[in-house]
Amino acid sequence: MADPVQTGAELASLAAGAAPSALAVPWTDSLGRATILLVDHVDLNRQLIKGILKAGPYRLLEARSQEEAIQVLERENVDLVISEWIVSDWSGRPNSGLEFCRRIKSSRRTHLIPVLIVTSVQGIENEVAGLESGADEFLVKPLQPAVLRTRIRSMLRQKRIVDSLEEAETILFALAQTVERRDKETGNHCQRLAGLSVALGSAIGLPDEDLLALYRGGFLHDIGKVAVPDAILFKQGELNEEEWAVMRSHTWKGEEICRPMHSLRPVLPIIRNHHERWDGSGYPDGLKGEDIPLLARILQLADIFDALTSQRSYKKALPVDEAIRQLRHEAELGWRDPELVSVFREVVRLPSLQWKAGMAAAPHAAEPLSAEQESMRESLLRMSQQLMK
Numbered sequence: 001m002a003d004p005v006q007t008g009a010e011l012a013s014l015a016a017g018a019a020p021s022a023l024a025v026p027w028t029d030s031l032g033r034a035t036i037l038l039v040d041h042v043d044l045n046r047q048l049i050k051g052i053l054k055a056g057p058y059r060l061l062e063a064r065s066q067e068e069a070i071q072v073l074e075r076e077n078v079d080l081v082i083s084e085w086i087v088s089d090w091s092g093r094p095n096s097g098l099e100f101c102r103r104i105k106s107s108r109r110t111h112l113i114p115v116l117i118v119t120s121v122q123g124i125e126n127e128v129a130g131l132e133s134g135a136d137e138f139l140v141k142p143l144q145p146a147v148l149r150t151r152i153r154s155m156l157r158q159k160r161i162v163d164s165l166e167e168a169e170t171i172l173f174a175l176a177q178t179v180e181r182r183d184k185e186t187g188n189h190c191q192r193l194a195g196l197s198v199a200l201g202s203a204i205g206l207p208d209e210d211l212l213a214l215y216r217g218g219f220l221h222d223i224g225k226v227a228v229p230d231a232i233l234f235k236q237g238e239l240n241e242e243e244w245a246v247m248r249s250h251t252w253k254g255e256e257i258c259r260p261m262h263s264l265r266p267v268l269p270i271i272r273n274h275h276e277r278w279d280g281s282g283y284p285d286g287l288k289g290e291d292i293p294l295l296a297r298i299l300q301l302a303d304i305f306d307a308l309t310s311q312r313s314y315k316k317a318l319p320v321d322e323a324i325r326q327l328r329h330e331a332e333l334g335w336r337d338p339e340l341v342s343v344f345r346e347v348v349r350l351p352s353l354q355w356k357a358g359m360a361a362a363p364h365a366a367e368p369l370s371a372e373q374e375s376m377r378e379s380l381l382r383m384s385q386q387l388m389k
């Protein structure tokens with residue numbers, strides 16, 4: 001899917017806030033019509049396009065200025081924007097449609113909406129400038145009704161494909177949350193894990209693409225546990241060898257579940273290798289030292305730290321200093337990357353992460369699910385049962 005690489009600031013706000021629910025945006029309304037927003041300060045121009053599209057299965061919205069258009073985009077699920085090359089700003093001053101296009105393409109909420117620029121300004125340079133600003137298509141006036149209609153149909157077809165891919169990813173994240181909710185004691189473990197991993201990744205200067213992978217890995221790393229029966233996952237006491245084999249399989253099964261999604265490729269090494277050990281005694285591949293993907297090593301430290309500092313029915317939450325001592329001990333035993341543990345020790349003391357430490361120490365209460373989420377959870381559970389067969 002066309003997934004944006006969020007900026008560091010956006011990731012930071014994600015890490016401190018909501019899960020990447022990215023609820024799928026419907027591409028049609030309840031009557032099966034795609035929603036198109038017409039942006040032009042000249043009434044006649046909008047009326048012309050409305051006339052051309054009159055017989056089509058479209059819900060047409062209008063805006064006279066960029067600001068008005070942005071307001072419509074904030075409250076409506078728009079499938080396509082048709083904008084004039086020159087669009088007025090809030091004060092009525094003519095402004096470049098290119099700037100408007102950039103605004104649409106730089107927002108997480110609207111970046112997937114295709115934009116068609118309509119202009120009477122001829123010239124290849126303008127077209128190039130328009131496409132560089134993020135416009136998806138460019139039409140020069142006078143408009144040919146048949147060409148406009150064909151172009152719109154094709155752009156909406158593309159949008160539908162993008163939406164369905166986004167929906168598939170949304171389902172995977174929901175599946176991961178279902179896995180997390182099976183264990184009533186872990187509360188918002190994935191949310192904390194995502195935040196801690198991004199913080200550690202930032203501290204060692206990873207690029208935004210890797211921070212995004214870490215953030216997503218926080219939610220998806222244990223998705224393979226959908227294939228581990230409750231009898232094994234929540235067994236009191238020691239697992240036998242056969243049960244351990246099933247438990248260990250959550251790593252490669254999780255990778256298999258996410259592999260078809262192209263956008264999740266950077267997350268696959270985290271999912272597969274987050275239980276490796278520095279000395280090669282981990283699973284599933286027995287990788288050693290630097291051969292263990294860096295992102296997997298980062299997420300692993302955050303995972304262990306969160307487990308140690310979290311309260312469970314069978315144990316108390318360890319204080320942060322005690323948890324760090326434990327991680328250093330594991331580094332001495334040869335299990336963890338010693339350099340990474342040293343950086344992590346500093347990172348968890350950052351004031352911005354103190355709330356997470358507090359959150360981890362408190363007993364967790366998962367937020368109640370909405371009716372919609374509940375029904376999704378049920379269908380996901382059915383999927384899980386299929387996967388366990």
Ligand SMILES: [Fe+2]
Binds near residue numbers: 221274275
């Ligand atoms: Fe795991």
